[in-house]
Amino acid sequence: MLKQFLPRQEGFFTYFQRTADILATTAIQFHTMLNDLAHQQQYVDAIAAYENDGDKIAHQTFELLHKTFITPFDRHDIHQLTSGLDDVLDSINHCAQRFPFYQLEKVPPEMIKLAELSIQASMLLKEALYRLNSLKKSQEILNFCEGIDHVESEAHKVVLAGEKDLFLNENDFKMFYKLKEIYSITKEVINSYQDVANIIKGIVLEYT
Secondary structure (H helix, E strand, O other): OOOOOOOOOOHHHHHHHHHHHHHHHHHHHHHHHHOOHHHHHHHHHHHHHHHHHHHHHHHHHHHHHHHOOOOOOOHHHHHHHHHHHHHHHHHHHHHHHHHHHHOOOOOOHHHHHHHHHHHHHHHHHHHHHHOOOOOOOHHHHHHHHHHHHHHHHHHHHHHHHHHHHHHHHOOOHHHHHHHHHHHHHHHHHHHHHHHHHHHHHHHHHHHO
């Protein structure tokens, strides 16, 4: 069981939950952008703002970590979890920023599917993080993390299908390069979710 009799700093869990909320909203914004590329800049700006909010929370979490003598679980895990969540937001923002840079006006259906999978992963991650403060439902947390693993596997298949279609049907070299990079960054986003899920699984398995 988690060391329930030790004094705990609940602020960490609040920060994790706030970041999870921001991450879910950001994933939805990215998906919406792909279906409304004529107005992509407004979504790009919104995603950048959310990423900035996430950076502020990460900074606050690190400050709290330095000030707290007894933490709810290992300090290294808190640092890794905070950094991992920040990495997901950074990756989504990075991907969104490429759209106005490349002046993309349309995307293949596989890219829409990857954005949908990103939303799914963000929701699973949110459910896991909202349960992390007590670990009373450790199996539920692990199930949500396993769900993210399944999302990653599905994303891998979608990326392969999308890249295959590019090789077979995209004759514009510049467009090929642009979409190939977007696929690569989007896959990094999904991988980042899985990285965070693995950190959470490690915490649950160590303290239950």
